[in-house]
Amino acid sequence: MNRIVLDASAILAAINSEPGAEKLTADLLARAVGSAVNLAEVQTKLVSRGWTSEQAWEDGTSPVREVVPFDEEQAKVAGDLVTRTRHLGLSLGDRACLALGIALNVPVYTAEKSWKKLKVGVRIHVIH
Numbered sequence: 001m002n003r004i005v006l007d008a009s010a011i012l013a014a015i016n017s018e019p020g021a022e023k024l025t026a027d028l029l030a031r032a033v034g035s036a037v038n039l040a041e042v043q044t045k046l047v048s049r050g051w052t053s054e055q056a057w058e059d060g061t062s063p064v065r066e067v068v069p070f071d072e073e074q075a076k077v078a079g080d081l082v083t084r085t086r087h088l089g090l091s092l093g094d095r096a097c098l099a100l101g102i103a104l105n106v107p108v109y110t111a112e113k114s115w116k117k118l119k120v121g122v123r124i125h126v127i128h
Contacts, residue, residue, distance in 0.1 A: 002106055006032045006064055007097040008041040009111035010127055014063040015046075020111050020128025024063065028109070034064040035074070037096035074099040081120060088114045098122060 006014070006024075011034060013021045024032075034042075039060055046056035061067060077099035078092065085095060094112070101108035101122040108115075109125045116126050 003031050003033050003066075003104055004028055004106055005097060005101040005104065005108045006034050006038070007108060007110040007112070008034075008038040008045070008093060010109045011038065011042050011060060011063050012045060013111045013127060015042075015059050018111065018128075020126075023125075023127040024109065029063055030065065032064045032109075033066040033068050033100070033104070034061075035070055035093075035096045035100045036067050037070050037093050039064075039067050041093045068100055068104075070096055070100075074103055077102055084120055085118065088117060 010024065012018065014024050014029070042060040043056050046060055047053060051059065074096060078095040081090070081095040081098055097108060097110070098120055102120070105122075107123040107125055109127055111127050113126055113128075115124050118124055
């Protein structure tokens with residue numbers, strides 16, 4: 001079963017039933033993983049909105065079956081991606097997500113429409 005990577009925007013869309021969340025089918029979510037960096041972003045957003053730490057982590061990790069640690073290889077790739085993504089203003093978290101997709105050679109799912117313009121060696125699915 002091939003994995004997919006969810007970025008923070010896709011995870012938040014799934015949690016909050018935002019537009020596009022319906023495209024994250026049960027089959028896709030059963031294969032979904034997320035970078036620890038992106039889960040930190042989700043945790044930050046939810047805690048900032050008033051979730052308790054425990055509830056934010058439970059909700060934030062619920063759309064993914066595995067949280068993947070951010071390792072040395074991904075750090076190098078994420079850093080290198082800055083020149084290819086600068087024109088779209090991608091954050092470190094965004095590039096960490098892409099680096100995980102590249103490392104695993106699997107598609108990345110996002111709610112960020114600007115990612116349609118990216119050509120970074122990994123398939124990107126924009127959910128809305």
